[in-house]
Structures are given as C-alpha cells and as structure tokens.
Amino acid sequence: MEHQLQLEIPFPSSRLASIAMRVLAVDKELKTDQVKRTIQCDDALLKVHFESVSAKMLRVSSNSFLEMLLMVTRTMDQFDQVV
Known part of the structure; x- marks a missing residue:
C-alpha cells in the first residue's frame, strides 16, 4: 500500500483518548483489501x-x-463532566 496518513489527535486526558480509541476501533474498514487503519x-x-492502495480510498476512509x-x-x- 503506497498511500499513507498519520493523524495525532490530542485529548484533555488519557482517559478520554482511551475511550475514543475503544469507540472508534469498533467500526472496521469495509474494504480491508484496500485500506488498513x-x-x-x-x-x-x-x-x-x-x-491505502489509492489516494481516493485514503481520502474516503480518513x-x-x-x-x-x-x-x-x-x-x-x-455527557462527560469529569475531564
């Protein structure tokens, strides 16, 4: 796969970053042969x-x-009052 993108998203705490990771990891890529996340x-x-195998698939996925x-x-x- 020749196209790559690295994102780094800061959160107010490690707890919130961990929650976001767990929630977002549930949705897998639909075309695993074309995009890896x-x-x-x-x-x-x-x-x-x-x-990704193509710039278009990288754009759609990201x-x-x-x-x-x-x-x-x-x-x-x-909903989260404790930061």
Whole structure:
C-alpha cells in the first residue's frame, strides 16, 4: 500500500483518548483489501495510521473516520463532566 496518513489527535486526558480509541476501533474498514487503519493511544494522544492502495480510498476512509471522531468528541463533550 503506497498511500499513507498519520493523524495525532490530542485529548484533555488519557482517559478520554482511551475511550475514543475503544469507540472508534469498533467500526472496521469495509474494504480491508484496500485500506488498513490502526489506532493506538499514547497517553492523551490518539494516534491513527492509514495505509491505502489509492489516494481516493485514503481520502474516503480518513474522511469517514474524522466524521466519526467528531461525533465521539461531541458526545463526550455533552455527557462527560469529569475531564
């Protein structure tokens, strides 16, 4: 896979980063033969690595992931009072 993207998303705490990682890891890539995604936490930093066979698939996959991440962070904002 020749196209790659590395994202590093900071969270206010390692607890919130871990929650986000666990929630986002549930949704697997639909086309595993074309896109590979790995998610890990490094303290309060969520690290996401994408590998793809094409730039288009990388864009589609990362865009979908970022939409899910936005939903997760908004939900945390609304329901998590302990930061």
